[in-house]
Amino acid sequence: MTRGSSLHVEDLCLSFGTGPQEHRVLEGLSLRVDPEEAVCVVGPSGAGKTTLLRCLAGLARPTSGEVRYGQQRLTEPHADIAVVSQDYRGSLLPWLRVWDNVAFPLQGRGVKKAVRRGRALECLDAVGLPDVGDKYPWQLSGGMQQRVAIARGLAYDAPVLLMDEPFGSVDAQSRFDLEDLTLRLRRQLGITVVVVTHDIDEAVYLGDRVIVLGGRPTAVLDTLAVPLGTDRDQLTTRADPRFAELRTRVLALIRGEKVPIGPEAARQ
Numbered sequence: 264m265t266r267g268s269s270l271h272v273e274d275l276c277l278s279f280g281t282g283p284q285e286h287r288v289l290e291g292l293s294l295r296v297d298p299e300e301a302v303c304v305v306g307p308s309g310a311g312k313t314t315l316l317r318c319l320a321g322l323a324r325p326t327s328g329e330v331r332y333g334q335q336r337l338t339e340p341h342a343d344i345a346v347v348s349q350d351y352r353g354s355l356l357p358w359l360r361v362w363d364n365v366a367f368p369l370q371g372r373g374v375k376k377a378v379r380r381g382r383a384l385e386c387l388d389a390v391g392l393p394d395v396g397d398k399y400p401w402q403l404s405g406g407m408q409q410r411v412a413i414a415r416g417l418a419y420d421a422p423v424l425l426m427d428e429p430f431g432s433v434d435a436q437s438r439f440d441l442e443d444l445t446l447r448l449r450r451q452l453g454i455t456v457v458v459v460t461h462d463i464d465e466a467v468y469l470g471d472r473v474i475v476l477g478g479r480p481t482a483v484l485d486t487l488a489v490p491l492g493t494d495r496d497q498l499t500t501r502a503d504p505r506f507a508e509l510r511t512r513v514l515a516l517i518r519g520e521k522v523p524i525g526p527e528a529a530r531q
């Protein structure tokens with residue numbers, strides 16, 4: 264049985280400001296994310312990727328159009344949808360120990376302290392940090408802090424995890440490790456993952472599909488399936504000619520250049 268429901272975005276328009284000050288960011292944007300799917304969203308800086316993710320999280324109201332989770336229209340945050348934000352430095356509370364940071368979302372739900380602590384330890388274990396619960400975030404490396412932020416996302420036990428540029432602030436090696444962690448968690452927990460990223464290689468590596476945003480105002484330029492299977496690894500997957508071809512196609516779309524037709528594309 265699959266966990267959670269599909270996310271549907273239909274004819275989404277979102278503007279900031281009104282009248283002569285109106286800035287139309289998203290216009291006529293439609294997409295779907297199925298349960299247990301991993302979908303990456305890429306697009307130029309300022310295209311509205313974070314704004315779209317905030318709509319998916321029920322944190323931003325579209326000007327028109329709608330976002331649905333299953334049959335429910337999303338107008339506020341939903342218990343099934345957790346968010347891991349861009350910058351762990353801003354999202355972890357420095358005065359709370361790591362396990363209290365991880366369990367923080369449960370506090371507001373009236374979950375007892377012993378249960379919260381148990382859940383925090385489970386989540387820390389899942390992200391490969393079983394022994395850091397009693398430390399403070401600032402005692403950990405950047406990569407470890409981002410794992411703690413992911414553990415906090417998992418603490419909700421939500422079937423849908425939205426990640427906004429989740430690995431932008433860590434070094435390259437930690438980034439690869441965190442990408443692999445995301446793939447493993449997604450497989451083991453059967454969660455739906457939506458990742459907004461600047462990094463085209465990361466999008467192709469993590470996604471079952473890559474949604475490319477562009478234009479002014481922003482709409483969906485194209486959606487590419489990533490037929491690279493579920494068992495991916497940093498060396499062989501990235502060396503796969505289909506990987507190189509997909510990244511070239513995504514880059515060409517973002518830059519508004521003609522998409523080259525390679526041997527793999529030609530066969531589809």
Ligand SMILES: Nc1ncnc2c1ncn2[C@@H]1O[C@H](COP(=O)(O)OP(=O)(O)OP(=O)(O)O)[C@@H](O)[C@H]1O
Nearest residue numbers: 279286288306307308309310311312313314315461
């Ligand atoms: N609260 C706000 N008020 C006014 N304008 C906003 C607000 N939030 C975002 N914007 C504008 O909306 C546009 C899209 O911003 P958004 O952060 O969603 O883009 P992005 O694709 O995530 O950018 P980046 O890749 O650089 O993080 C930008 O022009 C931004 O200035």
